[in-house]
Amino acid sequence: WKVYPPxxxxxxxxxxSSTDYTEEQLKDVEPTLDVVLKPGDILYMPRGWIHQAVxxxxxxxxxxxxxxxxxxxxxxxxxxxxxxxxxxxxxxxxLDATSQSTTxxxxxxxxxxxxxxxxxxxxxxxxxxxxxxxxxxxAAEAHGDEDEDKEERQAKxxxxxxxxxxxxxxxxxxxxxxxxxxxxxxxxxxQIGKRFLSDRLPPALFTKNELSFTSExxxxxxxxxxxxxxxxxxxxxxxxxxxxxxxxxxxxAVLYHCVDNSRVYHGNPLxxxxxxxxxxxxxxxxxxxxxxxxxxxxxxIHDDIEDKMxxxxxxxxxxxxxxxxxxxxxxxxQTG
Numbered sequence: 001w002k003v004y005p006p007x008x009x010x011x012x013x014x015x016x017s018s019t020d021y022t023e024e025q026l027k028d029v030e031p032t033l034d035v036v037l038k039p040g041d042i043l044y045m046p047r048g049w050i051h052q053a054v055x056x057x058x059x060x061x062x063x064x065x066x067x068x069x070x071x072x073x074x075x076x077x078x079x080x081x082x083x084x085x086x087x088x089x090x091x092x093x094x095l096d097a098t099s100q101s102t103t104x105x106x107x108x109x110x111x112x113x114x115x116x117x118x119x120x121x122x123x124x125x126x127x128x129x130x131x132x133x134x135x136x137x138x139a140a141e142a143h144g145d146e147d148e149d150k151e152e153r154q155a156k157x158x159x160x161x162x163x164x165x166x167x168x169x170x171x172x173x174x175x176x177x178x179x180x181x182x183x184x185x186x187x188x189x190x191q192i193g194k195r196f197l198s199d200r201l202p203p204a205l206f207t208k209n210e211l212s213f214t215s216e217x218x219x220x221x222x223x224x225x226x227x228x229x230x231x232x233x234x235x236x237x238x239x240x241x242x243x244x245x246x247x248x249x250x251x252x253a254v255l256y257h258c259v260d261n262s263r264v265y266h267g268n269p270l271x272x273x274x275x276x277x278x279x280x281x282x283x284x285x286x287x288x289x290x291x292x293x294x295x296x297x298x299x300x301i302h303d304d305i306e307d308k309m310x311x312x313x314x315x316x317x318x319x320x321x322x323x324x325x326x327x328x329x330x331x332x333x334q335t336g
Contacts, residue, residue: 001043003033004050014048015082021050037072047078080195087181090188094181107173118162125160190247194256198270202261203240230313231329232305235294238287239322246283253280255287259319273318275311278302282311286321294324305333 004026006012036056037043045051055070099107117123181188230236238244244257253275262268275283281301289295300308315321 001033001035001037002031002052003043003045004029004031004052006048006050012048013046013082015080015084017076017079018048018050026050026052047076080199081192086185086188086192089191090181090184091177093188094177094184097184098177098180104176106176112162112166112169115162115166118159119166123159123163125156125163187247190245193245194247194270197243197245197256197258198261198266200258200261201263202258203243228316228323229329230297230309230316230323231325231331232296232298232309232333233327233330234297234312234323234325236286236297236312236316236321236323237289237291237294239320241290244287244320246280246287248277248280251277253277253283255283255315257318257320273314279307279311282308286312286315298330309333 006014007025007029011018031052032049035043043051053070053072095107098104101107239259243259244255247254247256255273255275256270257273258270260268260271279302285295285300297308297312298305300311302308302311312321312323316323
């Protein structure tokens, strides 16, 4: 295996996988690593680094130094997981929210009249002509040789003032959008989390019957099997870390999970569960309780014990939660 560094700054930490390189493209590049991998070895390469793999001749005498067989699995990490991916979500939504603001009409105001007469590349003025296209550079140099009269200097000064004023007005509006984007960071992260849940494989779960456990209580009385029924003293937890995420959308607490995902990429759409906003604290407690910890239904943050039971029951029925009954079920409260 030969591993090469990125060929340019632009190909460092790429957002998408590259196409295959040719030997011609790599002929003058010194490999950072040249190593033989054996069965069971793992090789980590930073995103954007280039690898070249060839099989070695077989060591078997009967194979007469023919090429050996080789099989490797490449796993890519951090795809669509860059700051630019978050900003791609944030900025359009921030622009839309700012444009529809009920407290400011700044972004809905019309552009200055005749602004095209002093803005754009053809009107660009810089202290140096080095950054201008060749044609504009020649025009600027030719014009510089002419004597400017007072009227021309005034017109140029006016254009510069108009350009500066336009840029200042644009900057104010851009900063307003950025300020709105800052207030939406949590919502943008939820969007990234939701996309990740949609992209990932379903967890390797037990069968539904195995998600309900029984054990002996501390006073050595035999605990009763509940048949999947949740009680106030039922203990529960998320079956796997990271398989579900809570978001607040349209005055609802929406829970996204990947339990129903297909093993075919995007074979099944996400099937979110909707709850009332006052259910959110209880849901947050449930989603953050993972192995080896358990939480009792009656300890959830909610005013109503029946609502606590209903929330936990719905998550268990969805296959997101495991439950265990360590004590005789408290049947003083019934739901459903």
